[in-house]
Amino acid sequence: MSDLHYLRGGAGSRPLPSIIESTLREGEQFVGADFSSEQKFRIARVLDDFGVEYLELTSPMASPRSREDCAAIAGLGLRARTLTHTRCHIDDARVAVETGVDGVDIVIGASRQLRNASHGMSVDEIIGRAEEVIPFLVESGVEVRFSTEDSMRTEVPDMLRIYQRAVELGVDRIGVADTVGVGRPREIYALVRQLTSTLDVDVEFHGHDDTGCAVANAFSAWEGGATHIDTSVLGIGERNGITSLGSWIARITVEDRDQVRGRYNLELLPEIERLIAELTGITVPFNACITGATAFSHKAGIHTKAVLTDPSAYECLDPADFGLGREILTTHRLTGWNAVRARACELGVALDEERAREVTGQVKRLADECRVEAAELDGLILAAARTAGVAR
Ligand code: HCA
Ligand code: CU
Numbered sequence: 001m002s003d004l005h006y007l008r009g010g011a012g013s014r015p016l017p018s019i020i021e022s023t024l025r026e027g028e029q030f031v032g033a034d035f036s037s038e039q040k041f042r043i044a045r046v047l048d049d050f051g052v053e054y055l056e057l058t059s060p061m062a063s064p065r066s067r068e069d070c071a072a073i074a075g076l077g078l079r080a081r082t083l084t085h086t087r088c089h090i091d092d093a094r095v096a097v098e099t100g101v102d103g104v105d106i107v108i109g110a111s112r113q114l115r116n117a118s119h120g121m122s123v124d125e126i127i128g129r130a131e132e133v134i135p136f137l138v139e140s141g142v143e144v145r146f147s148t149e150d151s152m153r154t155e156v157p158d159m160l161r162i163y164q165r166a167v168e169l170g171v172d173r174i175g176v177a178d179t180v181g182v183g184r185p186r187e188i189y190a191l192v193r194q195l196t197s198t199l200d201v202d203v204e205f206h207g208h209d210d211t212g213c214a215v216a217n218a219f220s221a222w223e224g225g226a227t228h229i230d231t232s233v234l235g236i237g238e239r240n241g242i243t244s245l246g247s248w249i250a251r252i253t254v255e256d257r258d259q260v261r262g263r264y265n266l267e268l269l270p271e272i273e274r275l276i277a278e279l280t281g282i283t284v285p286f287n288a289c290i291t292g293a294t295a296f297s298h299k300a301g302i303h304t305k306a307v308l309t310d311p312s313a314y315e316c317l318d319p320a321d322f323g324l325g326r327e328i329l330t331t332h333r334l335t336g337w338n339a340v341r342a343r344a345c346e347l348g349v350a351l352d353e354e355r356a357r358e359v360t361g362q363v364k365r366l367a368d369e370c371r372v373e374a375a376e377l378d379g380l381i382l383a384a385a386r387t388a389g390v391a392r
Contacts, residue, residue, distance in 0.1 A: 301336020
């Protein structure tokens with residue numbers, strides 16, 4: 001596929017990957033997250049209503065409450081498949097299966113850094129563990145994913161050996177985890193491409209956002225053939241988190257709006273983000289894709305003129321798809337007469353171009369001196385209309 005093909009949205013013709021929503025696993029690792037059981041059920045339900053394909057839940061080995069909640073969420077009868085996330089250990093695997101989840105995500109560090117600092121096992125020992133755990137899970141009838149934590153710093157031959165064996169042992173999916181957020185989009189594309197062309201297995205991508213590349217990396221993983229993408233609401237997770245659900249939705253909506261609208265209940269996104277923000281004591285960032293306070297605010301005159309004619313001139317997403325509106329800012333020095341005339345129209349006043357330009361000039365001069373309130377602009381418009389004898 002040529003680069004140009006990508007630039008023109010070539011990836012959009014493929015089926016979308018499934019979302020593995022990890023707010024109830026990775027998200028629990030966020031500094032501000034301390035969900036009660038009831039809160040977890042509420043989050044699970046609203047994400048299910050949104051339409052995510054999977055919910056990933058904290059390991060039942062983490063604490064007694066985690067175990068009870070994992071089993072309770074697995075028993076809620078949701079449409080989304082439930083997964084739990086455990087170390088590559090037979091005892092963890094047994095408990096995971098007992099919770100009644102649909103699938104188990106196994107993770108084990110395979111980079112030199114994690115082999116040294118985390119579990120001290122060699123690559124052969126990791127494979128030995130896989131040989132113990134995977135057959136047990138496969139026989140238990142759950143969906144099985146096997147992932148090398150810190151994949152981007154894992155030697156590729158080591159990773160291939162581990163995954164080759166995991167696939168022989170019958171896993172449904174392997175995982176690429178950019179645990180410390182060092183991956184580059186092209187590198188992730190190349191790695192996923194290599195895995196999907198060598199092994200006959202689904203590939204999941206989990207990317208941290210330490211260097212601001214989590215969404216781009218997830219997208220590159222999809223381009224490389226990934227079938228599953230991990231997200232969390234507002235990106236919450238360890239440190240500054242992972243690919244956020246909202247950013248991922250924005251990205252794929254631009255690629256294939258019809259498919260996204262067919263799969264997800266998009267109007268729930270603002271409510272879901274507000275809920276998680278409230279429960280974790282944060283605010284929705286002003287620059288969040290789709291839901292940020294300024295995501296559909298247009299300011300400069302050149303922009304507002306075009307947006308008033310055709311919003312797609314400066315919007316790649318339609319706010320209405322998410323139950324949101326746009327905002328045309330008029331009370332500042334960058335304002336344009338088209339925006340002022342549009343505001344006049346909202347007030348029921350038809351200003352001609354000359355009058356609209358006059359009022360715009362007044363606003364610009366005022367705004368150079370101080371903050372202009374909306375009511376002041378309206379006052380200027382109404383005064384101009386009176387002078388011109390324009391009927392309301
Ligand atoms: C963790 C590590 C992990 C696992 C990702 C995965 C990571 O906190 O347990 O299993 O796909 O970032 O490597 O979240
Ligand atoms: Cu992670």
